Amino acid sequence: xxxxxxxxxxxxxxxxxxxxxxxxxxxxxxxxxxxxxxxxxxxxxxxxxxxxxxxxxxxxxxxxxxxxxxxxxxxxxxxxxxxxxxxxxxxxxxxxxxxxxxxxxxxxxxxxxxxxxxxxxxxxxxxxxxxxxxxxxxxxxxxxxxxxxxxxxxxxxxxxxxxxxxxxxxxxxxxxxxxxxxxxxxxxxxxxxxxxxxxxxxxxxxxxxxxxxxxxxxxxxxxxxxxxxxxxxxxxxxxx
Amino acid sequence: xxxxxxxxxxxxxxxxxxxxxxxxxxxxxxxxxxxxxxxxxxxxxxxxxxxxxxxxxxxxxxxxxxxxxxxxxxxxxxxxxxxxxxxxxxxxxxxxxxxxxxxxxxxxxxxxxxxxxxxxxxxxxxxxxxxxxxxxxxxxxxxxxxxxxxxxxxxxxxxxxxxxxxxxxxxxxxxxxxxxxxxxxxxxxxxxxxxxxxxxxxxxxxxxxxxxxxxxxxxxxxxxxxxxxxxxxxxxxxxxx
Numbered sequence: 001x002x003x004x005x006x007x008x009x010x011x012x013x014x015x016x017x018x019x020x021x022x023x024x025x026x027x028x029x030x031x032x033x034x035x036x037x038x039x040x041x042x043x044x045x046x047x048x049x050x051x052x053x054x055x056x057x058x059x060x061x062x063x064x065x066x067x068x069x070x071x072x073x074x075x076x077x078x079x080x081x082x083x084x085x086x087x088x089x090x091x092x093x094x095x096x097x098x099x100x101x102x103x104x105x106x107x108x109x110x111x112x113x114x115x116x117x118x119x120x121x122x123x124x125x126x127x128x129x130x131x132x133x134x135x136x137x138x139x140x141x142x143x144x145x146x147x148x149x150x151x152x153x154x155x156x157x158x159x160x161x162x163x164x165x166x167x168x169x170x171x172x173x174x175x176x177x178x179x180x181x182x183x184x185x186x187x188x189x190x191x192x193x194x195x196x197x198x199x200x201x202x203x204x205x206x207x208x209x210x211x212x213x214x215x216x217x218x219x220x221x222x223x224x225x226x227x228x229x230x231x232x233x234x235x236x237x238x239x240x
Numbered sequence: 241x242x243x244x245x246x247x248x249x250x251x252x253x254x255x256x257x258x259x260x261x262x263x264x265x266x267x268x269x270x271x272x273x274x275x276x277x278x279x280x281x282x283x284x285x286x287x288x289x290x291x292x293x294x295x296x297x298x299x300x301x302x303x304x305x306x307x308x309x310x311x312x313x314x315x316x317x318x319x320x321x322x323x324x325x326x327x328x329x330x331x332x333x334x335x336x337x338x339x340x341x342x343x344x345x346x347x348x349x350x351x352x353x354x355x356x357x358x359x360x361x362x363x364x365x366x367x368x369x370x371x372x373x374x375x376x377x378x379x380x381x382x383x384x385x386x387x388x389x390x391x392x393x394x395x396x397x398x399x400x401x402x403x404x405x406x407x408x409x410x411x412x413x414x415x416x417x418x419x420x421x422x423x424x425x426x427x428x429x430x431x432x433x434x435x436x437x438x439x440x441x442x443x444x445x446x447x448x449x450x451x452x453x454x455x456x457x458x459x460x461x462x463x464x465x466x467x468x469x470x471x472x473x474x475x476x477x478x479x480x481x
Contacts, residue, residue: 050389050390051341051386051390062330062333064333064337065337065341066336066337066340066341067340068336068339068340069333069336069337069339069340072332072333072336073329073333073336076329076332077329089313089316089317090302092312092316093302093304093309093310093312093313094304096306096308096309096312096313097304097305097306097309099309099340100306100307100308100309100339100343101305101306103340103343103344104343104344104347104348108344146291149290150290150291240348
């Protein structure tokens with residue numbers, strides 16, 4: 001059996017991996033793990049990833065979790081063009097720097113924005129107080145501004161003149177609040193220009209395909225009580 | 241121009257960078273940025289790292305933040321022995337997997353214990369509710385359980401027979417709650433034995449030296465805490481209520 005990627009394109013890190021693998025012509029079997037049906041909690045999936053999260057990779061007997069690790073694994077194994085993860089010491093450090101920073105900052109803000117603005121009220125039927133939502137959106141604003149001011153600055157891409165893993169991770173994260181109806185690019189011409197460059201570099205069709213699900217997040221039907229009960233504890237832990 | 245490392249050993253990521261650099265005889269200037277005196281908010285430091293976080297590295301004109309990135313940079317630049325960041329595809333992936341996971345699963349819960357059990361009471365004079373502390377402790381215990389079952393398993397170190405960056409980052413994070421008198425290694429003999437192995441690999445003297453400021457934190461005179469730091473903390477606390 002060849003490479004298998006366990007993904008749900010609802011998830012930010014899954015989108016980054018999907019785009020990366022497709023863009024680089026990496027052959028893989030897509031194994032969809034439907035998060036809103038709770039498939040990540042199944043016994044079958046825990047054989048692939050005991051941590052019960054997507055994305056997950058299975059390459060023969062080797063399994064791997066954590067999107068950054070998976071992206072790096074694919075980078076090393078399939079010898080993709082250098083600009084994705086440059087050999088150059090300082091250029092590589094810039095990519096690593098972003099990939100480390102984003103976990104507790106932009107990633108977290110984007111996740112909370114989607115859940116507080118859309119998923120809790122619409123999908124889980126749980127109201128979110130205006131104060132909570134306002135605080136989440138304020139924090140998102142801070143982190144998006146940091147993305148622009150500290151990481152992008154006046155460069156074409158986050159780590160330099162060419163697209164890298166950092167850009168892919170960042171753009172897929174930002175599409176989360178976009179899916180929730182947040183206008184993160186409004187009033188940020190530099191970031192908007194970067195977003196356009198990203199879409200062109202990745203390919204419009206692939207970009208649209210990867211983001212089809214998240215852009216329909218507002219239209220998800222409400223979860224039934226059983227599913228809701230199953231998902232709640234982990235959702236609460238996830239968005240802490 | 242010498243390598244500059246901006247650190248305060250109260251911070252776990254700083255200790256990882258400090259230990260790694262000392263262990264490999266990397267020549268550097270220790271730029272002490274005193275967190276308790278609010279030096280990370282000074283103009284001098286903001287010029288280095290506008291995010292006001294530690295550690296930061298400055299190599300000539302090149303400035304780098306994020307300890308995971310700094311550790312990889314040092315590994316590559318100073319050609320550290322390969323076991324620290326193995327070139328083998330699968331082994332390397334295991335290091336990267338842990339380094340990614342630990343940001344949310346280790347660092348946040350370990351820090352929270354220190355805040356809830358030590359910092360907040362000392363700074364505000366008010367104890368934190370037992371409920372909040374229990375919740376934080378449960379989170380730490382859950383993370384440690386995952387660490388043992390998924391990352392360490394029955395191996396000597398995370399990648400197998402030799403120490404790597406993953407073990408270094410893990411051990412300094414698990415040491416963090418010691419400042420609040422919470423010894424996470426008491427949870428399991430497997431964890432305690434792994435810690436001993438890591439400590440021996442690093443060198444007990446260096447390990448102890450790196451952790452001495454942390455271990456003395458509870459005895460520090462909190463009335464001398466920098467007012468800006470105190471203000472920032474109070475703001476954060478109000479927001480989190």
